[in-house]
Amino acid sequence: MPLHSGYMTSDQLFFRLCSDHLSIEAIPKKRLVLELEALRNHKLIRHTVLLWTPHLVVLRNHRGHEVSVRRDGRMIVRKAESEAKARGSAADALNLVLEICAPDKFKRR
Secondary structure (H helix, E strand, C coil), X not given: CCCCCCCCCHHHEEEEECCCCCCEEEEECCCCCCCHHHHCCCCCXXXXXXXXXXXXXXXXXXXXXXXXXXXXXXXXXXXXXXXXXXXXXXXXXXXXXXXXXXXCCCXXX
């Protein structure tokens, strides 16, 4: 599914390898404030909510990658087979969170 304008792509994120050398951290280049409360009871199709708190949500996508998303948009991607797949999972998860947690700021055009 192509990303529409107004949605994040992997080139709008900074990436770095975490100290465990098994995870990738993704940091949005644009400052974000996400209201993660909206994810708490939302029915998701391609993701499963593994853990929810007001400050952090952990998602598992259909590929089995785990993505931790903080209120500021920072993410940790775990269990990805490659950096490229981690980048894609980060962009996909952030777009999902933006659509649900900040729908007035990021609308499909």
